Amino acid sequence: MTKLSPPRHSGVIRFRYDSDDSQASSGGSERNMRVLVVEDEKKTAAFVRKALQAEGFAVDVCHNGDEAWAGALTTPFDAIVLDIMLPGRDGLSLLRQLRQHSIATPVLLLSARGEVNERVDGLNAGADDYLPKPFVLAELVARVRALGRRGGESKPAVLQVADLRLDTLTRRAERRGVLIELTAREYRLLEFLMRSAGQICGRMAILEKVWDYSFDPGSNLVDVNVMRLREKIDADFEPKLLHTVRGLGYVIKEPS
């Protein structure tokens, strides 16, 4: 289980692996998850394999679509990480074929182009999630884990990290009983970060899930909104919960 080291200075944390994670929320079933990684670029495939193995997943790697098709037919995987551009059968055709054969294994698509058409095509073809390249490895791992959990547990209505509470039904946020006023955008941002508490959220992922932008606007929209949100939830309280992971993104987490 990945864990983040405690913050060293305001808002910015350094990020490293920590093997003895007492907060690990993952159950035993996740640890035994079997994942198929389909990626023709050998180095990328190796990185993804290593990162997933570090999470305790069993990982199989295929470098082309035909091999992957044969593998997916014979082995019941818990999740598939699928690159779109592949030699032989491309990712989208493979995905369509899987769905036609009623193989409902959750699929995370990887694509070199962060194109909206490709995302829509992928989701239409039956993908469960989509990640444009270059992706944050930690985020890929988090999304694969979420795919494995899919359907297993229902979304809680009240989210809580330390003494920060967010009621998703009344859309009320409070910390230590003090009501925090949020704009619509800040609320969605906080909900997204709290639903993935403890996991790094990359800027692209935040733009996609909170703003529904699948393009990079080339602006610091995410950063300024995170800063405003931090003002509201962290400025008057201790400990700080919303952290910047330099070069990668943001995370909400309870200090360990």
Place this chain on the structure above:
Amino acid sequence: MLLVALLATGALAYYELVIEARPQAQGAQPAGKSAKEPAPADIIEIAMFCSIIPAVALALAGGWWVMRRTLAPVTALTQAAEQMNEHNLGTPLPRTGSGDELDRLTEVFNAMTARLNSAFARLREFTLHASHELKTPLTVMHAELENWLRDDRLATEQRQRVESQLDEIQRLAKIVDSLTLLTRADAGQVVLGREAVRLDDLLREALADAESLSQPAGVTATLEACDEVTILGDRHRLRQLLLNLCDNAVKYNQPGGKVTLELHRADARAELRISNTGRGIPPEVLPKVFDPFFRGDASHSQAVEGCGLGLSIARWIVTAHGGTIRIASEPGGLTSAIVGLPVPVDADRQKTS
């Protein structure tokens, strides 16, 4: 046609002259003959003349028709050459197949456009492949640096270098994404949605983004006018357009400055205007602002983040929606991006369907 009409009038005038001159001529003739009876010579004369007129007219019309028919391929060639641009080079002109000089000219013309077309296609292919090929090493580099950050033994200074490199990789990835989008758009590979979109709703949403962007920059963003407008278009791309323009209006502003958003509807047209205070754009560089990688004067561009493709993308989104975009600027005064978009008369009805 005019010529035929002229000839007919001339003939009529000649005929009248002959008939009217007749009584005088008859008077001079011997009394044995009836005054009412025309002379055989006159009948021949009239008959001959009457047949000349249609013959001449027919010959002229025929000549005109033959000429038109002969020159038709030339006209077609001229029109085709006029309409030719980099997007329709692939459509060859229809050939007559007669093997004459004009047919040969069409053949040569088609061969020339085909060569140009393949040159353009190769250029686009190259850019598409290049962007894919660039993304792969970027992904590997990103993953490698990310793994590096996980190493506890990394000293703070090294850590900062790695983090800064990660930022640069993400910036490069953005440029590659934008270039891919522009290339694909140019190649006609980007399909735009066409649904009823409330432009005023999108603008209010963009205002929220503009406000959050402008606050740290010490700039205030206001919505000055917002008529209700429904257009047919791609919601996603229109949001991208608005954010692009708002982002520019904040970036090229000054502390204490203003960003104003306006949306007006005039009959079949929506006019969107996003203005900002700031240094303004000198008139001589205005025509270049939509060019890829153009970022105003060099000294200023260093201070402004971005890849210089935003306005190129904005222009593509607007033209793909059948609209127009221009920038008006008074140096030191207000700089405005003015977007005109067509409003279909039945857009409001389509919204409910």
